[in-house]
Amino acid sequence: MLSALVNAEHHGTEPERKAPGWGNLEFVLPEPGSYALPEFGVARDSDVVTSENRRLGLHKILAGKFSLLSFIYTNCSDVNGCSLATYVLARVQDRILADAALRDYVRLVSYSFDPRNDSPQVLARYAEKFRKPGFDWTFVTAVDDQALTRVLQDYDQFVIRDYDEQGNEAGSISHLLRVYLIDQHQKIRNIYSVSFLHPDTVINDIRTIVATSNAKGDL
Amino acid sequence: MKKVLIMIALCVPMVGYSDETCMSPYMAKIVGQEDFVYVWTLGVEGLGDEQDKLVTVDVNPMHEAYGEVINSLSVGGRNEAHHSGFTDDRRYLWASGLDTSRIFIFDVATDPAKPRLHKVIENFVSKSGGVVGPHTSYALPGRMMLTGLSNNKDHGGKTALVEYTNGGDYIATHWMPSEGALNGAVKSGKYADGYGYDLRAFPRRNVMVTSSFTGWNNYMMNLGAMMASPEAMAQFGNTVVIWDLHARTPKKILDVPGAPLEIRCAWGAKNNYCFTTTALTSEIWLIYEDDKTEWHAKKVADIGDASKIPLPVDISISADDNLLWVDTWNDGTVRLFDISNPHAPEQISEKKIGEQLNMVSQSWDGKRVYFTSSLLANWDKVESSGADLQYFKLYDFDGEKLTHKLTIDFVAQKLGYPHQMRFGAYSLYGLSAPVRITSRAGASD
Numbered sequence: 001m002l003s004a005l006v007n008a009e010h011h012g013t014e015p016e017r018k019a020p021g022w023g024n025l026e027f028v029l030p031e032p033g034s035y036a037l038p039e040f041g042v043a044r045d046s047d048v049v050t051s052e053n054r055r056l057g058l059h060k061i062l063a064g065k066f067s068l069l070s071f072i073y074t075n076c077s078d079v080n081g082c083s084l085a086t087y088v089l090a091r092v093q094d095r096i097l098a099d100a101a102l103r104d105y106v107r108l109v110s111y112s113f114d115p116r117n118d119s120p121q122v123l124a125r126y127a128e129k130f131r132k133p134g135f136d137w138t139f140v141t142a143v144d145d146q147a148l149t150r151v152l153q154d155y156d157q158f159v160i161r162d163y164d165e166q167g168n169e170a171g172s173i174s175h176l177l178r179v180y181l182i183d184q185h186q187k188i189r190n191i192y193s194v195s196f197l198h199p200d201t202v203i204n205d206i207r208t209i210v211a212t213s214n215a216k217g218d219l
Numbered sequence: 220m221k222k223v224l225i226m227i228a229l230c231v232p233m234v235g236y237s238d239e240t241c242m243s244p245y246m247a248k249i250v251g252q253e254d255f256v257y258v259w260t261l262g263v264e265g266l267g268d269e270q271d272k273l274v275t276v277d278v279n280p281m282h283e284a285y286g287e288v289i290n291s292l293s294v295g296g297r298n299e300a301h302h303s304g305f306t307d308d309r310r311y312l313w314a315s316g317l318d319t320s321r322i323f324i325f326d327v328a329t330d331p332a333k334p335r336l337h338k339v340i341e342n343f344v345s346k347s348g349g350v351v352g353p354h355t356s357y358a359l360p361g362r363m364m365l366t367g368l369s370n371n372k373d374h375g376g377k378t379a380l381v382e383y384t385n386g387g388d389y390i391a392t393h394w395m396p397s398e399g400a401l402n403g404a405v406k407s408g409k410y411a412d413g414y415g416y417d418l419r420a421f422p423r424r425n426v427m428v429t430s431s432f433t434g435w436n437n438y439m440m441n442l443g444a445m446m447a448s449p450e451a452m453a454q455f456g457n458t459v460v461i462w463d464l465h466a467r468t469p470k471k472i473l474d475v476p477g478a479p480l481e482i483r484c485a486w487g488a489k490n491n492y493c494f495t496t497t498a499l500t501s502e503i504w505l506i507y508e509d510d511k512t513e514w515h516a517k518k519v520a521d522i523g524d525a526s527k528i529p530l531p532v533d534i535s536i537s538a539d540d541n542l543l544w545v546d547t548w549n550d551g552t553v554r555l556f557d558i559s560n561p562h563a564p565e566q567i568s569e570k571k572i573g574e575q576l577n578m579v580s581q582s583w584d585g586k587r588v589y590f591t592s593s594l595l596a597n598w599d600k601v602e603s604s605g606a607d608l609q610y611f612k613l614y615d616f617d618g619e620k621l622t623h624k625l626t627i628d629f630v631a632q633k634l635g636y637p638h639q640m641r642f643g644a645y646s647l648y649g650l651s652a653p654v655r656i657t658s659r660a661g662a663s664d
Contacts, residue, residue: 017488020422020423026423027423027424027425027512029425030463030465030466030468034466035463035465035466035467035468036467038390038391040384040388040390041384041386041388156385156386158308158310158328158648160649174649176247176307176308178360191360191361191362192360193307193360193361195360195422195423196360196422201465204465
């Protein structure tokens with residue numbers, strides 16, 4: 001995921017900084033359950049195809065657990081883009097595997113918005129690099145262009161294919177990094193962007209909504 | 220193909236970048252030449268269609284229409300148009316009215332040269348539980364945080380932050396801490412007024428900072444009448460609040476007497492501080508975190524002669540955290556402070572811009588500085604001074620002096636009184652300027 005767009009020229013001297021999600025969190029988070037994560041909108045359904053080449057609705061994948069949904073494409077090379085998202089999801093996976101209280105309640109979903117390149121086979125190879133055996137981490141993409149357009153609208157994912165000076169596709173895609181925390185009823189409970197996405201923060205939020213759901217007898 | 224010198228950091232953490240005009244660090248930035256300035260403009264009785272409007276000025280010198288108003292979108296009435304802010308994807312501009320509490324959401328992405336009205340939030344007061352006067356629209360990931368200025372019980376200054384989705388759906392209300400309802404906050408001094416005004420966030424410190432102004436009763440009152448009323452003058456905010464950004468809970472109330480208004484935070488990776496200015500006492504205050512992660516506030520400079528009531532309004536911090544522009548409304552003057560030592564700012568220059576001066580916005584590289592004049596409908600000066608009364612002005616800045624480039628007289632053009640400015644660019648949306656507005660010099664883009 002490149003940050004520069006068509007015909008752009010970076011004339012600053014700022015060295016690339018790694019996003020906070022790559023390092024240690026610089027502050028102490030509030031206690032899990034001590035704050036609210038109000039629902040704000042429904043995570044919309046969409047027809048997807050998985051890395052196992054199964055066609056189904058996104059809601060079927062999201063059902064019954066707390067989900068962390070990330071929008072990526074596998075050719076992305078931006079250290080603070082999709083690479084960051086997948087890195088953070090992998091760290092979340094490790095933490096959940098080590099936590100018996102969360103293990104059965106959380107899944108990860110990585111959605112590629114580049115179905116032209118990210119076939120189920122490509123997604124399967126990508127998944128192999130990151131998914132621990134048996135962990136509930138699903139890799140999907142859109143079944144067709146119409147489904148892709150709809151899901152990008154539904155999840156506020158503004159995507160621009162990058163072109164070189166000759167007008168050829170550069171292979172990279174600019175977009176605004178967003179990762180969604182979605183509860184077991186497909187309600188969005190948080191959205192993380194580059195400055196916000198961190199494994200500690202995500203785990204804290206998951207514990208918070210698990211605690212809330214437990215208190216309601218909703219788990 | 221000529222490069223347009225625009226870079227958009229869609230995915231980059233913004234800790235090292237300037238703000239372009241002091242906006243949310245969560246947002247894509249224009250770091251080269253902006254194409255447009257969107258001016259949220261107060262409708263005025265007897266002037267043009269008398270309605271609030273979003274005015275688009277072409278400010279790209281490579282365009283045929285450079286320096287011209289290329290679009291004016293009226294919203295159907297007067298609402299005390301005041302501030303505006305983009306969503307984090309910069310596709311929508313939220314602009315609110317302090318009187319009616321209506322919020323207008325403009326689509327600036329489909330055609331950046333011609334924004335369209337996408338949605339109007341009409342039920343801000345009822346949805347929020349009684350908050351009045353939406354002011355700052357601040358982008359957070361996938362959502363907007365709005366500050367209020369007042370409430371519907373007494374129309375005084377007690378108010379709240381109100382959170383919405385980017386789509387305009389209400390999420391939550393977070394009341395400012397006040398005496399008897401500190402909501403977990405700790406008082407560091409004698410004040411806990413519950414007032415609100417501006418908001419900025421430090422994501423890397425998990426901190427949100429808010430300031431405090433006054434309620435509907437005052438900001439809708441005639442300025443002379445208000446200043447003659449000791450009772451009214453006692454109803455101004457004296458606090459800055461430090462919040463837990465993630466939990467949305469107030470942590471510490473800092474005493475900053477005299478109505479601290481705009482907040483601008485430093486961008487350097489280690490610069491954990493913000494500036495604000497006090498309208499009534501004409502001072503620059505530093506809001507800073509010490510090495511024990513405690514936040515403090517202290518006065519660090521005077522702005523002009525406080526006895527003459529210069530009335531500091533908007534401020535703008537430079538990309539490198541070394542300079543701070545400070546506008547004072549009453550004398551129409553901008554002062555430039557060296558803030559390389561944030562604990563001891565020094566004024567290095569000043570320049571009169573007009574009869575009155577409110578907002579200032581600078582480009583990311585600091586080479587262009589824009590000004591507008593209007594403060595509030597019932598506070599603005601009315602004695603005619605031609606183009607220097609209600610204006611949009613652009614100056615070039617070479618690091619030492621401002622050089623005037625253009626002026627648009629908003630009264631002569633029957634537009635209204637110009638207030639908040641926000642920048643637009645085609646390249647934010649992967650678009651190029653249509654041929655019809657490319658430069659007469661023949662440069663392509």
